[in-house]
Amino acid sequence: MEILLEDAFVLFGIFTTFIFFLKVAQCLRYLVLTKWFGVPSSFFNSLGEWAVITGSTDGIGKAYAFEFAKRGFNIVLISRTKDKLIKVADEIEHATGRKVKAVQANFTKRDIYEHIEENLKGLEIGVLVNNVGMLQIPNPCRFLEMTDVDKTIDDMIAVNMVSVAKMTRLALPKMKQRRKGLILNISSGVASSPTPLYCLYSSSKIFVERFSRGCQAEYGSKGIIIQCLMPYGIASKLSGLEPGVVTRSAEDYVRSSLDGVLLGDRCHGCLNHEILAFILRKIPHWIIHADKFLNKFMDHVMNTRGRQNNHPH
Template identity: 70%
Template structure:
């Protein structure tokens, strides 16, 4: 019995040391790639002439559009608002001198993909960023408290799930032919565990993580990188937070995330969000999975969202 316990403690110690070593190694990789090495612009340029970004007129999508143009790629912006498309396209062309093509569609609808396909025909697409997304209203809330629940269910699934699979279906075949390409699927840190008050949203985001990692396993050997990015707080109109100690600006997060391109099929995009994911994973679920706590969090976040909207010009 004593020998068994001794061996068990030794195995537990070895497991713990290995786990700590892996965490330290991952942190060192983040530091090396984001602070000292990075990914050269020539790598992104070698993938193809064009980067396609869905939801490319606000927040993270807009930041990716500017960053890829800065790194030497032409840009295809796909979004629903014509005025924003024109404005962002002009900004990118003036700032970088790169070509910008716009496609106006609403990802709530499912009959848009033939139109997108026709507008992408003939373009050498090296990068696809599946960024478009939406959350339930009110934000946050319990599942049955969503406004117009039937429509919301369809809309969120169309935008957060169907768009990722359909856009990948459109772009991946040519990448496979050329044996190179990069697909970035923008998920969320709330997909790391069941997320009360954001249950539907977080569930669609875990689809992105599973879909990305599955496709990477299938097509990684073909020279294609398919990576799921799972950021926590990034300042944007959808997240309704401002830049701070933990919340990255969209520009800063995008720049850091591109330096993590070689970190594997799943990444939180920056070291601070990787640490947040680790800490979040250590919090016992019973602390947050109770009605009193959820009610307080819901009221706080809804008040915060209202104050944020009122503070905007």
């Protein structure tokens, strides 16, 4: 019996050491492929003339639009608010000199894709960023406490799920024909595990992750990269967060994520979020799913936002 226990402890030690070195190797791989070598500019230049970004007038979407314009792409902005589209288009054109095409579309509607397809005709699309997304109100909250539950369910499925599949269907055929292209699908870190208080949102983002990885398996051999990005805290109007150690500005996150497009079919987009994901996976669900923890978390979010709203800008 003692020999069996000793062998078991030895095997456990070997297994633990192996996991540790595996995580170190993953971090080293991340650094090698991003910070130390990165993605050559010729990679992006070879993809095509136009980058299409949905939800592109704020936050990550706007940051991707600016960054791809700086890297030599003409930009198609797709969002629902005409005034914001015109404003962002003018900003990008003046800052980068690139062509910008603005397409107004409300992704809560299902009849918009013929209009979008018409506006994309004749464009050599090298990049598609499926970024448009929505959170429930109030945020965070329990499922039945969402404002207008039935409408929120329909709208969130349309925006967070249907848009990804439909926009991919529009861009992918020509990419396949040219045997080149990059599709970035923006999921969320909360899709990594069951996430109470965001259960509908996180579930919709799981679709993005599974759809992306399945499409990459189907079309990766055709010269196309389809990657799911799963960020945690990003400072934006949607999240209501401010930049910090873990929370990245949209601009910083976008630059970091583009350094990691060769990392595989799924990535958290920056080293901070990769480390955070590893830590969160180690916390037992019975702790973070307990009512007491959830209530304290909601109070913390409300207090934080209250301070931000009272802070002069």
